[in-house]
Amino acid sequence: MFGRKNLGDDGGGSGKSGEREKENPREQNREAHRQGKEDLSLLSSDQVFSPETSSVVHLIELRKLFGDLVVLDRVNLSVQAGEVVCVIGASGAGKSVLLRCVNGLEIPTTGSVRIHGEDLSSPSCDIDQVRRRVGMVFQQFNLFPHLTVLGNVAIAQRKVLRRSRGEAEEVAMKVLGRVGLAEKVGEYPGVLSGGQQQRVAIARALAMQPDIMLFDEATSALDPELVGEVLSVMRDLAAEGMTMMVVTHEMGFARQAADRVVFLQGGVIREEGPPAQVLDAPLHERTQQFLRRVLSR
Amino acid sequence: MHPPSDTRRGRSKGHAEGRTAWSRVFSSADLPPRQRRARRRHFLVYLVTVLFCVWWIRSADWETLRDAFFEPEIFREQFPEVLTQAARNTLWFTLLGFSGGLTLGLFLALMRFSDMRLYRWAASVFVEVVRGLPALLTIFLVGYGIPLAFDVRIPGIYGPGAFSLAIVSSAYIAETIRAGIEAVPKGQMEAARSLGMPRGVSMTFIVLPQAFRIVIPPLTNELVLLLKDTSLLYALGTTDQTRELIKFGRDEMTEKFNVTPLIVVGLVYLVITLPLTRVAAWLERRARLSRE
Numbered sequence: 001m002f003g004r005k006n007l008g009d010d011g012g013g014s015g016k017s018g019e020r021e022k023e024n025p026r027e028q029n030r031e032a033h034r035q036g037k038e039d040l041s042l043l044s045s046d047q048v049f050s051p052e053t054s055s056v057v058h059l060i061e062l063r064k065l066f067g068d069l070v071v072l073d074r075v076n077l078s079v080q081a082g083e084v085v086c087v088i089g090a091s092g093a094g095k096s097v098l099l100r101c102v103n104g105l106e107i108p109t110t111g112s113v114r115i116h117g118e119d120l121s122s123p124s125c126d127i128d129q130v131r132r133r134v135g136m137v138f139q140q141f142n143l144f145p146h147l148t149v150l151g152n153v154a155i156a157q158r159k160v161l162r163r164s165r166g167e168a169e170e171v172a173m174k175v176l177g178r179v180g181l182a183e184k185v186g187e188y189p190g191v192l193s194g195g196q197q198q199r200v201a202i203a204r205a206l207a208m209q210p211d212i213m214l215f216d217e218a219t220s221a222l223d224p225e226l227v228g229e230v231l232s233v234m235r236d237l238a239a240e241g242m243t244m245m246v247v248t249h250e251m252g253f254a255r256q257a258a259d260r261v262v263f264l265q266g267g268v269i270r271e272e273g274p275p276a277q278v279l280d281a282p283l284h285e286r287t288q289q290f291l292r293r294v295l296s297r
Numbered sequence: 298m299h300p301p302s303d304t305r306r307g308r309s310k311g312h313a314e315g316r317t318a319w320s321r322v323f324s325s326a327d328l329p330p331r332q333r334r335a336r337r338r339h340f341l342v343y344l345v346t347v348l349f350c351v352w353w354i355r356s357a358d359w360e361t362l363r364d365a366f367f368e369p370e371i372f373r374e375q376f377p378e379v380l381t382q383a384a385r386n387t388l389w390f391t392l393l394g395f396s397g398g399l400t401l402g403l404f405l406a407l408m409r410f411s412d413m414r415l416y417r418w419a420a421s422v423f424v425e426v427v428r429g430l431p432a433l434l435t436i437f438l439v440g441y442g443i444p445l446a447f448d449v450r451i452p453g454i455y456g457p458g459a460f461s462l463a464i465v466s467s468a469y470i471a472e473t474i475r476a477g478i479e480a481v482p483k484g485q486m487e488a489a490r491s492l493g494m495p496r497g498v499s500m501t502f503i504v505l506p507q508a509f510r511i512v513i514p515p516l517t518n519e520l521v522l523l524l525k526d527t528s529l530l531y532a533l534g535t536t537d538q539t540r541e542l543i544k545f546g547r548d549e550m551t552e553k554f555n556v557t558p559l560i561v562v563g564l565v566y567l568v569i570t571l572p573l574t575r576v577a578a579w580l581e582r583r584a585r586l587s588r589e
Contacts, residue, residue, distance in 0.1 A: 142488035156492035
């Protein structure tokens with residue numbers, strides 16, 4: 001049921017090809033939890049993933065066309081609870097579209113996206129219901145400029161989760177404290193630095209207590225000196241066991257925080273595996289070329 | 298032989314003195330040459346303009362003009378009715394028409410973003426037709442046509458007028474609001490949707506508040522235009538109760554055989570519109586600053 005490309009080998013970094021069949025991926029994943037991801041302090045109790053949870057995200061034969069242009073071609077990918085998957089590749093490789101398919105911002109031409117087994121394309125699927133559990137962080141932050149930092153983090157809780165104002169703001173204060181911005185609650189996004197804005201955006205998504213967080217080039221729009229503060233928040237999240245899909249150009253982050261790295265090229269997954277393998281000993285020639293270009297910068 | 302050269306020297310001396318006095322007034326002597334030339338050119342333009350205006354004003358027949366346009370006696374007689382009746386009616390028509398137009402315009406704008414083609418189509422047909430017709434014609438069609446077609450009376454003394462003004466302004470307001478919604482970055486809607494907020498909720502709490510902030514200045518201009526369009530309501534026929542400013546001015550003008558009432562009416566319009574346009578300009582400046 002996990003498909004051929006399912007990789008649970010996030011614990012050991014065994015360094016083998018992504019095609020390898022796993023005996024028991026769930027067992028592997030539980031291993032990963034035990035090894036490095038016991039600290040779940042950020043997540044409330046309902047987010048502690050039981051090992052019985054199967055893949056959080058499951059993409060099956062995903063194809064996306066823009067007119068005649070093939071953006072994604074037969075992508076199969078699944079992400080286990082607690083896993084951190086980094087998607088790398090040159091611009092135009094389809095990374096962002098892939099991520100946007102996961103929460104239904106893009107609708108795949110064919111193939112299916114399953115979140116906790118629920119097919120997004122099925123008529124009975126309530127996309128808003130699914131999106132509550134899928135947090136997304138955008139390259140351009142997309143904070144709501146007419147609301148304060150507190151309002152930004154509280155509004156979806158109030159309108160979607162029907163929390164009272166007091167309750168929503170309490171949660172907001174907690175997550176804002178987590179990203180180190182508790183003293184900025186009354187400010188409007190416009191006066192914050194890019195790094196601070198992006199951290200507010202992360203807090204805004206976390207306030208909905210999602211099962212998985214999607215990061216769409218979260219640091220690409222930032223000045224170099226502000227990248228660190230955002231990456232460190234993301235690293236903390238990963239360490240606390242959040243399931244994450246991260247589209248990034250930060251190879252250092254991928255190496256440190258990822259359980260698995262997926263290299264996308266021309267809408268096709270060319271290579272995937274533990275960071276040590278994909279980043280340091282890539283099998284595919286395209287991956288080698290890409291990494292040479294990126295790392296020589 | 299010598300005297301002419303003397304005079305020439307004398308003249309040039311006088312000229313030089315004049316020039317020093319000149320540059321003291323305009324203090325252009327210490328300016329760089331290019332600016333000095335510009336200064337001189339500007340001065341010439343101003344001089345010609347002022348001379349022309351003086352000539353123009355002097356050539357007008359002020360005596361006759363004053364008798365016809367500004368008879369103090371008639372001027373005084375316009376008050377207080379011009380304010381208590383005419384201006385009051387104009388403001389009521391504007392206010393009611395604008396509230397109706399704003400509500401209807403918002404619906405039309407939202408229809409244009411509907412995922413149902415029928416709504417989008419219906420809204421654009423309505424907007425295009427109303428915008429394509431002269432306001433007078435629309436007022437006429439709505440004010441007379443709807444009661445005839447559906448055998449209803451639009452209630453209230455302001456009803457028919459306000460309703461037809463609402464129809465006219467709704468088309469323009471719909472376009473303004475649509476532009477405002479489009480000016481809100483797409484990422485705002487995406488961010489709201491990605492948090493699980495349904496489309497309508499995202500529109501109401503995220504996109505529209507930002508869109509309205511953008512369109513407040515153009516909406517203020519829309520209000521001023523509507524205020525002036527109330528003058529077209531004479532097409533629907535008026536009673537003493539519903540006479541607005543222009544109708545009032547015209548009635549008084551025929552009665553007094555004098556244009557003074559229209560001047561009074563014009564001044565009242567300016568008293569209302571000038572502060573409004575100033576406010577619009579201020580809002581626009583503020584919006585621009587906050588975006589930077």
